[in-house]
Amino acid sequence: MSTRTHYPLTPEQEASLPAVNVDDLLAALKYYVDEDFAHLWIKDHAVCAQCQAKPCLDFCPVGVYRLDRQGKVMVGYQACVECGSCRVGCPFLNIGWSLPRGGYGVAYKFG
Amino acid sequence: MPDKLTFDAIVVGAGPAGVSAAITLARGGLKVILIERGRFAGAKNFFGGVLYTHALADVLPDFWERKPPFERPVTEQGYWFLSPDSVLRVMHKSQHYQKEPADAYTALRASFDAWFAQQAVAQGALLVTKTTVTECLRDERGRVIGVRTDRPDGDVYAPIVILSEGVNNLLTQKLGLARTDLPPRFVALSVKELIGLPAKEVEARFGLSGANQGVAIDLFGDATLGLPGTAFLYTDRQAVSIGVGLLLEEFVYHKLRPYEVLARFKNHPVIKPYLEGGESLEYGAHLIPEVGYDRMPALAGDGVLVAGDAAGMVDALHREGTNLAMTAGRLAAETALEAHRQGDFTGEFLRQYRRKLEASFVLKDLKQYRRMTDFLDSSPHFMRTYVDYLNDAALRYFTAHGVPKRDMENEIFGMLFQRRSFFGVARDMLKLLQGMRG
Numbered sequence: 001m002s003t004r005t006h007y008p009l010t011p012e013q014e015a016s017l018p019a020v021n022v023d024d025l026l027a028a029l030k031y032y033v034d035e036d037f038a039h040l041w042i043k044d045h046a047v048c049a050q051c052q053a054k055p056c057l058d059f060c061p062v063g064v065y066r067l068d069r070q071g072k073v074m075v076g077y078q079a080c081v082e083c084g085s086c087r088v089g090c091p092f093l094n095i096g097w098s099l100p101r102g103g104y105g106v107a108y109k110f111g
Numbered sequence: 112m113p114d115k116l117t118f119d120a121i122v123v124g125a126g127p128a129g130v131s132a133a134i135t136l137a138r139g140g141l142k143v144i145l146i147e148r149g150r151f152a153g154a155k156n157f158f159g160g161v162l163y164t165h166a167l168a169d170v171l172p173d174f175w176e177r178k179p180p181f182e183r184p185v186t187e188q189g190y191w192f193l194s195p196d197s198v199l200r201v202m203h204k205s206q207h208y209q210k211e212p213a214d215a216y217t218a219l220r221a222s223f224d225a226w227f228a229q230q231a232v233a234q235g236a237l238l239v240t241k242t243t244v245t246e247c248l249r250d251e252r253g254r255v256i257g258v259r260t261d262r263p264d265g266d267v268y269a270p271i272v273i274l275s276e277g278v279n280n281l282l283t284q285k286l287g288l289a290r291t292d293l294p295p296r297f298v299a300l301s302v303k304e305l306i307g308l309p310a311k312e313v314e315a316r317f318g319l320s321g322a323n324q325g326v327a328i329d330l331f332g333d334a335t336l337g338l339p340g341t342a343f344l345y346t347d348r349q350a351v352s353i354g355v356g357l358l359l360e361e362f363v364y365h366k367l368r369p370y371e372v373l374a375r376f377k378n379h380p381v382i383k384p385y386l387e388g389g390e391s392l393e394y395g396a397h398l399i400p401e402v403g404y405d406r407m408p409a410l411a412g413d414g415v416l417v418a419g420d421a422a423g424m425v426d427a428l429h430r431e432g433t434n435l436a437m438t439a440g441r442l443a444a445e446t447a448l449e450a451h452r453q454g455d456f457t458g459e460f461l462r463q464y465r466r467k468l469e470a471s472f473v474l475k476d477l478k479q480y481r482r483m484t485d486f487l488d489s490s491p492h493f494m495r496t497y498v499d500y501l502n503d504a505a506l507r508y509f510t511a512h513g514v515p516k517r518d519m520e521n522e523i524f525g526m527l528f529q530r531r532s533f534f535g536v537a538r539d540m541l542k543l544l545q546g547m548r549g
Contacts, residue, residue: 005491006361006364006365006491007337007491007492007495008365009336009365013336013337016195016375017367017368017371017372017374017375018371018374018375018378019371020368020370020371020374022368022370025304025370025391025394026394028391028392028393028394029393029394029395032150053366055362055363055364055366058362058366058367058368059300059359059362059363059366059367059368059369061300061302061369061370061396062396063368063370081157081395081396082155082279083300083396083397083398084278084279084293084398085300085359085362085396085398087279087292088292088293088294088295088298088359089295089300089359089360089362089363091363097279098281099148099243099279099281100148100243101243101261102148102240102241102242102243102260102261102262103148103149103150103240103241103242105155106154106155106395107149107150107151107154107155108153108154108155108156108157108220108221108393108395109221109392109393110219110220110221110222110305110350110392110393111153111154111156111157111158111219111220111221111222111224111393111395
């Protein structure tokens with residue numbers, strides 16, 4: 001993906017990242033969930049099975065992507081804040097992304 | 112079959128660019144529809160954030176009388192260079208910032224954008240919310256003639272469409288105006304948390320004399336683990352906005368969780384006291400297009416103009432975006448008004464929009480900083496090396512050791528070249544200068 005030199009994080013930096021339960025952060029967010037239309041989806045689960053890094057599990061700012069017990073990527077689109085990171089950040093561009101239907105999805109109270 | 116729903120102009124998205132366009136079009140006497148997918152204008156909008164009144168005044172000269180819901184005027188601003196255990200502050204506070212209306216205000220978008228969109232309605236624009244535009248309608252020659260929405264019988268027609276759809280510019284891409292989706296190394300992912308505190312607490316902690324003062328701080332260094340990115344700390348009326356943004360590629364490469372980077376920043380010994388006891392009111396995330404001047408989409412096509420984040424109009428260095436968007440929305444609308452007068456909606460005619468932008472600060476600034484993202488891209492060590500050095504040098508400078516000052520000065524220079532070779536420093540400074548000068 002990139003030709004840039006990345007400087008790996010030091011072990012001290014890695015250790016300095018506190019564990020956060022993202023669901024606690026989402027509790028204050030207001031959503032209008034569209035039960036009839038998942039606006040995010042995995043295009044091909046075989047591609048995810050091949051993907052070693054699975055960065056979506058980490059970089060999604062609201063933890064939409066999680067593994068089930070079989071190690072398959074699950075999409076919790078209900079928590080999505082529609083930022084777009086997964087669409088362009090997936091190394092295999094394997095995430096289908098569309099806007100929720102009008103009026104659905106996140107509704108920021110403050111923004 | 113109902114009659115074709117026809118307007119003089121369609122604006123997609125009620126953010127700063129779209130609302131500015133709608134106000135300008137309606138005031139110019141056009142029948143304009145402003146289509147917004149959120150439940151209200153602002154429901155989907157999220158930023159740091161600071162708003163600038165110069166661009167707002169160009170759109171709405173009497174904005175101040177219309178009582179915009181700002182949070183606090185920015186009366187003190189600057190940079191904090193954060194190392195893991197220290198901070199070097201370069202702050203500017205001045206009585207010159209103390210005026211009404213001020214040059215810049217902190218704001219929250221759910222209330223500001225809703226207010227701003229109401230100004231468009233007051234000028235005669237039709238605001239339609241809860242409606243997602245799914246594609247642009249084109250005639251047999253490929254000219255844009257309207258939009259399709261997700262409402263039943265939801266096709267809307269107009270000779271000109273202004274796309275102010277935001278950073279996820281799928282419509283702009285579908286038209287071929289943007290040739291690619293956002294590259295992860297030229298888009299930042301920012302997360303922000305709003306921490307509620309009583310106004311008195313906000314003022315005491317940031318040294319403010321009342322609701323007529325506020326602070327905007329941008330931070331470099333340890334807030335982003337030394338990776339290319341920035342963090343911010345802004346005061347709101349009864350809250351503090353704290354956030355951190357990194358190029359998306361950094362999150363992907365390092366497998367970082369944005370909320371952990373934010374939590375780490377909030378826990379920093381320098382930052383923590385400002386937030387202590389506060390209540391988490393809201394958390395959110397947004398992409399910031401840092402594609403720069405050379406990777407922007409085409410701004411005009413037959414029957415269509417693009418403005419704001421959708422066109423990559425962000426000056427990340429100065430954390431400006433909404434003012435570029437407002438100015439671009441206004442200039443797009445002025446171009447549309449001219450197109451109506453001439454009856455010419457060809458891409459060739461509409462290209463005067465780009466010329467207007469080239470003559471304004473919008474494209475002048477983007478052009479000047481066209482190499483800034485490349486600079487960050489090619490110098491990923493920059494934040495860590497120099498921010499840590501500045502703090503170590505300050506510590507040495509401010510500590511009395513009974514050592515002659517000349518030795519202390521030599522020691523401070525030596526500390527720099529221990530971290531980076533003389534030629535490395537020279538090359539970094541040259542690249543930084545090139546990034547700043549364009």
